[in-house]
Amino acid sequence: MKIDNLIALRYFKSHKRNSIVSFLSITSIIGLMLGTATLILVVSVMSGFTNNLKEKLMGTNSDIIITDFSTVPVRDYDKLIKEVENIKGVKAAAPFVNTQAVSMSGSGVSGIIIKGIDADLEKTVSKISSFITFGTIDDLKNRQEGEPYGILLGKNLAFSLMAGIGDTITLISPQLNRGPFGLNPKMRSFIVKGIFDTGVYEYNASMAYISIEAAQDFIGLKENSVTGISVAVESGINSIDLVYTINQKIENKYWARDWLSMNQSLFSALELEKYALFIVLTLIIIVASFSIVSMIAITVKDKQKDIAILRAYGAGSSCIRSIFIRQGLIVGILGTALGNIAALLLSVLVTKYKLIKLPEDIYFMDSLPLNIDYHVYLVVSVCAVLVTFLASLLPSNQSAKMNIVDGIRND
Structure with missing residues (x-):
């Protein structure tokens, strides 16, 4: 195992000694889990609603209709x-x-x-x-x-x-x-x-x-x-x-028209709503990443002596930066993984047992539709980890700029 990975893992495990850092780690993981799960579920519902509606409407209509002008x-x-x-x-x-x-x-x-x-x-x-x-x-x-x-x-x-x-x-x-x-x-x-x-x-x-x-x-x-x-x-x-x-x-x-183009306004509105909700709900993940910034910043402050010693032994700025970026990524990956698991379990339960009923005369279906699309899980996971990575950059860069003498003196 690389030295930066080993140290990042040790710092993550040692959070229990520092109640503030431990609290921020837990809240970061829970926030990312909830944000990831919510984003996946909402996009899955929108995709399920669109696919369900398209399937039912297309069931009574053909792909293309030819009529006179x-x-x-x-x-x-x-x-x-x-x-x-x-x-x-x-x-x-x-x-x-x-x-x-x-x-x-x-x-x-x-x-x-x-x-x-x-x-x-x-x-x-x-x-x-x-x-x-x-x-x-x-x-x-x-x-x-x-x-x-x-x-x-x-x-x-x-x-x-x-x-x-x-x-x-x-x-x-x-x-x-x-x-x-x-x-x-x-x-x-x-x-x-x-x-x-x-x-x-x-x-x-x-x-x-x-x-x-x-x-x-x-x-x-x-x-x-x-x-x-x-x-x-x-x-x-x-x-x-x-x-x-x-x-x-x-x-x-004669005039040939495909059925989806004839109903383009309906499905375009549904697609636009899905992307809009994706962008809005991504803010939950961004807010959760603020806890990661605080967690790494406090860890950097707490580990000044360790950083100074590592620099004295020849560790470069990139190695120090990598340690704290990886620390943030551990939290991000853990929260994202738990969010994926929670979203998948809820999706299976809601789909199998039809837990959420809908008025059929309004929504064209009797229960909440959920489309379990693993591409959605992949895209949301990549976005969550990317936000976590970006949130880790600022405090990690500060750790890389720390002076060796100042780190030992302040301790």
């Missing part, structure tokens, strides 16, 4: 799907029809968003089939002759309408039909074939899925026309780059 339907969509699927990086494509309607049952009325899908193709571009808790997505295409079309309802929507599997509800289109007595609303009956739970209250309370044929009939679209095309991206492919490629391939006849 206006509200005009996409015609001859089969040809467009084949053209898009031939592009490198595209995993699958599926048509969809979006519209709004008023849903009505014997027990309630609610405004909803209707999405018409191809049950087989939708499985390849979204995760909606995995969210269905009662029934299956294939039930949308299983229809007897003369029977109403099937519909999948969100959990909260089904509750508000008091509708269960096999019940019939009525959808009223905002488009009007012209009849002998003037304009009449278009109404269709649907049988509830399934109920889904995306984990996002807004989706559960306002979304419903029907077959693409039912949606075309409901809003009066021709058989070869849809609202747009959903596109799934292969793993490892940048969706932003692929959007640019798709737009070039379809010669800007």
Whole structure:
């Protein structure tokens, strides 16, 4: 072991002889532990919240959406799907029809968003089939002759309408039909074939899925026309780059947009908040480092004779400086390590047992999400040790400037 490491370790162990230095060492370790743990937990919560929200929202949406520049339907969509699927990086494509309607049952009325899908193709571009808790997505295409079309309802929507599997509800289109007595609303009956739970209250309370044929009939679209095309991206492919490629391939006849860019303001705000909290909470570690400055300064004052003797035996300024820097680093590394352990234990407990509950209708999730990312632990640990190192520099430099004669005389 190097002489500076050995002396730094001896000085650290000898703190129990000096109550003031011992107190400052303990408070420094506790302060760094709390600061490190708090910083890791807050960043983990923000990352977990962002990832959870992204996963739930992306579960009902595809990576890329292709629509017309206006509200005009996409015609001859089969040809467009084949053209898009031939592009490198595209995993699958599926048509969809979006519209709004008023849903009505014997027990309630609610405004909803209707999405018409191809049950087989939708499985390849979204995760909606995995969210269905009662029934299956294939039930949308299983229809007897003369029977109403099937519909999948969100959990909260089904509750508000008091509708269960096999019940019939009525959808009223905002488009009007012209009849002998003037304009009449278009109404269709649907049988509830399934109920889904995306984990996002807004989706559960306002979304419903029907077959693409039912949606075309409901809003009066021709058989070869849809609202747009959903596109799934292969793993490892940048969706932003692929959007640019798709737009070039379809010669800007239609508008391809990746889903994250469409919601960029939301996720940019979450990222900004995460970095802002990281900077603010780093101040806890900086405040804790002040105790390290005091601890080293008192140790330098207490060890004047030792420093003078070391200088007399030929120890250079860099060696003396290194002793006290290492003393500060021992405290910093110990406090940081304990903070990491505390943060990891709390993260595992909160994640496993869902200790902190959240109102689902506000936060889109029922418990506090924590993303255990070891890159976060590494970055926070490096920052904490770096702050400790910088805090140790000033008193360590003072020790290196001490005069040999003054050190022996003052003792």
